[in-house]
Amino acid sequence: xxxxxxxxxxxxxxxxxxxxxxxxxxxxxxxxxxxxxxxxxxxxxxxxxxxxxxxxxxxxxxxxxxxxxxxxxxxxxxxxxxxxxxxxxxxxxxxxxxxxxxxxxxxxxxxxxxxxxxxxxxxxxxxxxxxxxxxxxxxxxxxxxxxxxxxxxxxxxxxxxxxxxxxxxxxxxxxxxxxxxxxxxxxxxxxxxxxxxxxxxxxxxxxxxxxxxxxxxxxxxxxxxxxxxxxxxxxxxxxxxxxxxxxxxxxxxxxxxxxxxxxxxxxxxxxxxxxxxxxxxxxxxxxxxxxxxxxxxxx
Amino acid sequence: xxxxxxxxxxxxxxxxxxxxxxxxxxxxxxxxxxxxxxxxxxxxxxxxxxxxxxxxxxxxxxxxxxxxxxxxxxxxxxxxxxxxxxxxxxxxxxxxxxxxxxxxxxxxxxxxxxxxxxxxxxxxxxxxxxxxxxxxxxxxxxxxxxxxxxxxxxxxxxxxxxxxxxxxxxxxxxxxxxxxxxxxxxxxxxxxxxxxxxxxxxxxxxxxxxxxxxxxxxxxxxxxxxxxxxxxxxxxxxxxxxxxxxxxxxxxxxxxxxxxxxxxxxxxxxxxxxxxxxxxxxxxxxxxxxxxxxxxxxxxxxxxxxxxxxxx
Numbered sequence: 194x195x196x197x198x199x200x201x202x203x204x205x206x207x208x209x210x211x212x213x214x215x216x217x218x219x220x221x222x223x224x225x226x227x228x229x230x231x232x233x234x235x236x237x238x239x240x241x242x243x244x245x246x247x248x249x250x251x252x253x254x255x256x257x258x259x260x261x262x263x264x265x266x267x268x269x270x271x272x273x274x275x276x277x278x279x280x281x282x283x284x285x286x287x288x289x290x291x292x293x294x295x296x297x298x299x300x301x302x303x304x305x306x307x308x309x310x311x312x313x314x315x316x317x318x319x320x321x322x323x324x325x326x327x328x329x330x331x332x333x334x335x336x337x338x339x340x341x342x343x344x345x346x347x348x349x350x351x352x353x354x355x356x357x358x359x360x361x362x363x364x365x366x367x368x369x370x371x372x373x374x375x376x377x378x379x380x381x382x383x384x385x386x387x388x389x390x391x392x393x394x395x396x397x398x399x400x401x402x403x404x405x406x407x408x409x410x411x412x413x414x415x416x417x418x419x420x421x422x423x424x425x426x427x428x429x430x431x432x433x434x435x436x437x438x439x440x441x442x443x444x445x446x447x448x449x450x451x452x453x454x455x456x457x458x459x460x461x462x463x464x465x466x467x468x469x470x471x472x473x474x475x476x477x478x479x480x481x482x483x484x485x486x487x488x489x490x491x492x
Numbered sequence: 493x494x495x496x497x498x499x500x501x502x503x504x505x506x507x508x509x510x511x512x513x514x515x516x517x518x519x520x521x522x523x524x525x526x527x528x529x530x531x532x533x534x535x536x537x538x539x540x541x542x543x544x545x546x547x548x549x550x551x552x553x554x555x556x557x558x559x560x561x562x563x564x565x566x567x568x569x570x571x572x573x574x575x576x577x578x579x580x581x582x583x584x585x586x587x588x589x590x591x592x593x594x595x596x597x598x599x600x601x602x603x604x605x606x607x608x609x610x611x612x613x614x615x616x617x618x619x620x621x622x623x624x625x626x627x628x629x630x631x632x633x634x635x636x637x638x639x640x641x642x643x644x645x646x647x648x649x650x651x652x653x654x655x656x657x658x659x660x661x662x663x664x665x666x667x668x669x670x671x672x673x674x675x676x677x678x679x680x681x682x683x684x685x686x687x688x689x690x691x692x693x694x695x696x697x698x699x700x701x702x703x704x705x706x707x708x709x710x711x712x713x714x715x716x717x718x719x720x721x722x723x724x725x726x727x728x729x730x731x732x733x734x735x736x737x738x739x740x741x742x743x744x745x746x747x748x749x750x751x752x753x754x755x756x757x758x759x760x761x762x763x764x765x766x767x768x769x770x771x772x773x774x775x776x777x778x779x780x781x782x783x784x785x786x787x788x789x790x791x792x793x794x795x796x797x798x799x800x801x802x803x804x
Contacts (some may be wrong), residue, residue, distance in 0.1 A: 327594035327679025348575015452508030456788035474662030475636035485540035485692035
């Protein structure tokens with residue numbers, strides 16, 4: 194499997210520090226400014242569909258025409274030790290704590306908690322989409338991001354089921370695959386991606402990945418110390434199934450609650466066993482044919 | 493927020509409004525039909541070469557013709573599935589071993605060229621031997637991976653029902669290729685010359701049914717698509733057609749030309765339904781968030797993997 198660092202090194206002097214997003218969902222207020230800014234800047238076609246009835250999420254999922262997707266989760270969590278709803282006094286006390294930590298989980302007195310999270314292409318270190326792309330349309334940029342070259346893509350669709358996050362999709366009427374480019378055009382002009390610039394709470398933070406990792410660790414420490422024990426970093430480590438990601442997250446619940454896989458693995462990690470079985474089956478087919486033809490009497 | 497939430501196990505798997513984690517494939521029905529024609533082409537080339545070496549020229553000629561016809565329609569099926577068919581040549585911009593589709597494109601091109609030469613020689617005798625002999629050998633050699641790489645293509649995705657069957661899926665495809673290539677030969681070859689095709693048809697059918705059963709059992713709960721919906725119906729049809737076809741070929745194929753043809757047609761139908769079943773199963777599997785999250789959660793719970801998230 195190609196190594197992302199190696200891919201970037203092939204740029205030589207043009208290689209740039211790897212950049213990405215740290216999406217801190219504890220700061221998200223669900224305004225969808227990221228969705229709008231992304232659509233505007235990248236001229237992504239509208240995809241207006243009927244209301245879902247699933248909280249405030251009418252965008253549904255990432256896809257060819259949705260490169261940022263804000264998820265809305267309403268949870269009724271037992272907040273007292275006995276599982277009973279917390280009193281207003283207790284809630285007020287907790288809100289002081291929230292003020293100190295800058296926490297935005299919007300827990301209400303009756304135990305209703307809101308989780309909001311802006312999802313995006315993860316720009317994986319080991320990107321399955323890039324590995325399986327037969328045309329080379331998907332490539333690793335000098336910034337370490339993963340981008341589709343629209344003049345090369347022939348719409349074979351292999352990347353669509355290869356992505357462990359369900360990010361890529363083919364655009365209706367266009368035939369090619371589209372996804373977040375991490376605003377490749379803006380990066381080349383030393384500007385931050387449109388979604389990060391539009392985010393009013395800095396829930397979406399753009400920067401060099403090394404810097405973002407340090408910031409995320411501090412944030413995790415602060416939230417945990419403030420009693421937010423469910424806080425966790427997602428895709429922040431290089432030893433996960435995709436080698437870590439360029440876009441990583443701070444979540445306040447299990448990943449699957451947000452529609453994210455808890456243990457995504459780049460499918461090409463198992464490529465060795467896939468090709469071995471394929472070769473063995475080909476040999477078995479040859480042996481079967483030989484046995485059938487040579488095994489019996491002449492004719 | 494809640495301390496309890498951290499320690500009490502979830503009654504069932506969480507999901508985001510029951511929506512899929514993965515995207516379903518965008519591939520059209522041409523793709524499973526190509527899996528079928530690619531299998532016929534690949535295994536027919538091998539059958540033709542072996543029959544020719546054994547001196548059974550009648551079977552060899554017909555198998556070469558079947559191989560050439562099947563490999564001839566295959567590119568058309570693939571190109572029509574592309575979102576941008578006019579860019580089909582981009583498939584040959586690179587050779588990428590991490591992409592079974594790239595490897596397969598080259599195998600198909602090589603197989604198509606050599607099989608066409610071999611078939612032309614088998615029917616005209618006009619191709620000079622220094623060209624025809626290596627063409628036959630190459631066509632037969634490339635035919636074997638042509639019949640099985642399509643399983644690698646499916647297995648090398650995030651779709652659980654395909655990916656978790658990666659060690660057995662190529663054998664399902666190989667068995668289906670053997671069955672359908674010999675069944676195609678039975679349609680066009682007189683019974684006196686078709687004994688090897690009958691043996692291969694029955695052996696292939698037994699292998700196909702066995703490999704499919706092993707695959708669905710090993711998949712456990714992930715194999716649910718094969719028990720419901722379109723994939724389930726196609727799998728049942730494949731089983732019925734394959735067993736019936738093999739019985740007819742084994743019982744009457746040597747004596748009666750019409751019986752051999754009927755058996756061959758049943759086997760071809762079974763092989764086509766089998767590919768269709770596997771293809772549809774992927775869509776059903778990708779649409780089920782529990783199929784994606786369940787095995788990942790279990791691997792984390794068992795301590796085999798640490799998952800992609802980390803608390804303080």
